[in-house]
Amino acid sequence: MSTAERIRQAMSGDYWRVFDALVAESPPDLVPAVLDRYRREPADRPFLMHLLRRLDGADELLPRLLSDVDGQHAATLLSELTRRGVPVPAGEIARLLGDAEAARAATAAAGLSGDRSLTSALRPLLADPPLRSAAAMALGRLGATECTGDLTDLLGIVEPREHEMIVVAIERMGDPAAVPALLARLLHAPDSTAWGLHHALSVLTGREPLVPLYDNESTYAANVRAAWSTVDASGPAVGDVELIDRARARLTVDQGSGVVSIDYDPTTPGSSWPRWGRSLFVRERRVYGLGSDCGTCEAFLHLAGWPADRASGLAGDLREALADVPALTPELIDAARPLCAGLRTGHYLVTLTDLDLVPVTAVESSWLTRRDEPQWLGAQHFQLRAPIPGEVPSFGVIAPTQPLDDLAPDTVETHTEAIRAGARPAAVALSWADQRHVEGEHTERFLFGVVLDGHHKLTAYTRLGIPARTLLLTRVEDCWGPPGDRGRWHDELTAPLRVGQRRRA
Secondary structure: OOHHHHHHHHOOOOHHHHHHHHHHHOOOOHHHHHHHHHHHOHHHHHHHHHHHOOOOOHHHHHHHHHOOOOHHHHHHHHHHHHHHOOOOOHHHHHHHHOOOOOHHHHHHHHHHHOOHHHHHHHHHHHHOOOOHHHHHHHHHHHOOHHHHHHHHHHOOOOOHHHHHHHHHHHHHHOOHHHHHHHHHHHHHOOHHHHHHHHHHHHHHHOOOOOOOOOOOHHHHHHHHHHHHHOOOOOOOEEEEEEEEEOOEEEEEEEOOOOOEEEEEOOOOOOOOOOOOOEEEEEOOEEEEEEEOOOOOOOOOOEEOOOOOOOHHHHOOOHHHHOOOOOOOOHHHHHHOHHHHHOEOOEEEEEEEEEEOEEEEOOHHHOOOOOOOOOOOOOOOEEEEOOOEOOOOOEEEEEEOOOOHHHOOHHHHHHHHHHHHOOOOOOEEEEEEEEEEEEOOOEEEEEEEEEEEEOHHHHHHHHHHOOOEEEEEEEEHHHOOOOOOOOOHHHHHHHHHHEOOOOOOO
């Protein structure tokens, strides 16, 4: 039976089984048969899309079909191409912007096209309520700065959810000319929009003023307005240092340079969510995906790519102070000021811990393995040997910022000998607390950390089976926790791990 006949029969039967078989067999006439059927039989197109998206070379095949379709069929093709990140020719986009059923998908595709000639077709859509937020995002992606004023004007007429989408579009536009309008908007905008305006202003100005911690939306909005009313041109400042005990301190970073930071990912083209997934960035390069803010989704940490420059470069002169760390001292915190200034603006907890770590080289031994789909961090890493004591099931994972296979054996051996002789050199990690009520069924916590300095030290500790002295720097704003006490869950997670504490059985 020919491939074309198999596809025809599948349309009136178990098409999933037939499609699975065709993909596995990959007969030489598969592509021509699918394309021909798609063009001749509009009623079959929704089913054939399931097969088309699975074919080798789908990124090249799908655009060839656009000129043959319109309406919902065109919208489906455009959405699939946008999801794949495949640019669509500007001519096809311009044609479909005038198609009521395909216009929204075409608008999203326009932003991905990189073709600024589409600006003139997109700009009128800012006056069309169903399409204006998508048009704004497309113009932002295209960097169409001639439309900056049009976007800032929209902020006064849209609802809060759409307001955030327009703010993200302005942020993506990257035009500092929007700053005066955003500052003016901040004074009178609803309290619920303050966070987005603050984020956009930080991106566009390159400055992030310190905003006091808060316990409700109105207090936060007032704090943001006050912070932006006093922004100056001073450099990063580390202040408000409070040494709590030999294992804990607090400090603030104002106007931090954000060399290493946790922030939201750029909005996915076509998405209805202005902000969703978060990542850890090193010098603006995405290093680890952290998943979304969904409180019922599983905790997530996955390698996106190694940084071009190692995060350990931040440590600099601090390394001498880290050679043997029996306790937190004012001198150690003072030595850490340059490193802290390289982090993002915020309120920080500094915690000196002894982490009983083991290396993780296989998915089945990772705390990130789950009931449904196993999750692999994407690289060898470290984790706590046992769950963290407490009422909520809690686990600890420490992720590297360079491949552990590339470590220098001589350096590891040097640290091994020092530790064996009684020294306690400290690694440094940026950490945060994560708590989820997974699928609404059970609660779990993770103490996550990403190594800023000390991969060789951690490896040496694990080889000796000795808990690894680790200085955790934790931005409270990045932690999951009660609104009025965002650092509480982190404090509970680290309490049995702090230097000088005895682990409970």
